[in-house]
Amino acid sequence: MITESIYLDHQATTPLDERVLQEMLPFLTSEYGNPSSPHTYGEVAARAVRTARRRVADLVGAKNEREIVFTSGATEADHLAIVGAALAARPHGGHLVTTAIEHKAVLAACQRLVNHHGYTLTRVGVDRHGRVLPADIAAALTPHTVLVSVMHANNEIGTLQRLTAINEITAPRGIVLHTDAAQSAGCGLMDVTELGVDLASLSAHKLYGPKGIGALYIRGGIRITAQQTGGGQERGLRAGTPNVPAIVGFGAAAHLISTGAVTPPPRIRALRDRLQDRLLTAIPNAVVNGHPYQRLPGNLSLTLPGVEATDLLDRLPGIAASTGSACNTGSGEPSHVLTAIGLTREQARATLRLSLGRTTTATDVDRAAECITRTAHTLAAVPANTA
Ligand SMILES: Cc1ncc(COP(=O)(O)O)c(C=O)c1O
Known part of the structure; x- marks a missing residue:
């Protein structure tokens, strides 16, 4: 377990x-x-x-x-x-x-x-x-x-x-x-x-x-x-x-x-926005993929320039996330979705998919943001936010 x-x-x-x-x-x-x-x-x-x-x-x-x-x-x-x-x-x-x-x-x-x-x-x-x-x-x-x-x-x-x-x-x-x-x-x-x-x-x-x-x-x-x-x-x-x-x-x-017996999507969206804000503040050159508003509430696809997403995840065993989609993981090929929206091969390889759900908590979000930021900074030439 x-x-x-x-x-x-x-x-x-x-x-x-x-x-x-x-x-x-x-x-x-x-x-x-x-x-x-x-x-x-x-x-x-x-x-x-x-x-x-x-x-x-x-x-x-x-x-x-x-x-x-x-x-x-x-x-x-x-x-x-x-x-x-x-x-x-x-x-x-x-x-x-x-x-x-x-x-x-x-x-x-x-x-x-x-x-x-x-x-x-x-x-x-x-x-x-x-x-x-x-x-x-x-x-x-x-x-x-x-x-x-x-x-x-x-x-x-x-x-x-x-x-x-x-x-x-x-x-x-x-x-x-x-x-x-x-x-x-x-x-x-x-x-x-x-x-x-x-x-x-x-x-x-x-x-x-x-x-x-x-x-x-x-x-x-x-x-x-x-x-x-x-x-x-x-x-x-x-x-x-x-x-x-x-x-x-x-x-x-x-x-x-x-019947509305589950966590309402706006709550998941609020946590996703919190994670997004934290990561964008700490890693200013990170880019969010997908539509700014017309997007699934729990989705956060983030390109971290200069960081190999698989390396990042390898160093973060405490975070279960994926690069691109689960289907492309392991194929070595850049995601056809990311290339279709105009990302280069390198940008696609620097992309992380974080997806939140009903049981995600604010503590999870804050811990994940902290771990991802720290590892991204160590891994690559991701400039730390000195502001
Ligand atoms: C958009 C989309 N279509 C189809 C599938 C495949 O679904 P299933 O695992 O039920 O075959 C998935 C799952 O990854 C998906 O995300």
């Missing part, structure tokens, strides 16, 4: 909420029925899955719980959304539009369609804050475009996109709009009706639920070709015996957010 570390990596994953665990436990022990079984065990499991589906639907503002399809996580949901919607729309065209800062799950799904199914792909760039201009999306569309995929909140720099404006461009043309909402749903920021998206990918472990479970929101009427077939579960869109304990946990985590 790690007790000493300050956990500042909530965008990689979040701890399981104790209340979520309590709701899951019976389904890991006594209530082990298969929801497809026609007896009491099966009925108990089926009822629990129905409740969870309703709760996830409520979290994202879906009108009907049938619009929620459980998957193994956001990676699978991205894949089902992109490959499934594009293949279903094949008679109407074979062009896809996405952005330069998407999660690798989205980029890989698009690339699979290019490599194996003959689709063409346009990756739209972003501004220095990581925002896509809706006009650039409009300019990328062709008469053959069938799908646009734009993430709601970025997992490295936290920037939020203008999905409503993008929907105003795609909807009149009958183009399916997908969003990866893995990072935003936990902050209560994803409302599919308000934002007008047709497909939204979700992940439970980003919102204090268990790992290995997620969902795809599929607006009624949107056609999807199933990617995993077999037993016909999830309305034939995702075969396989449902992971009942994990689904129950996802539902419980969603319900806690919808």
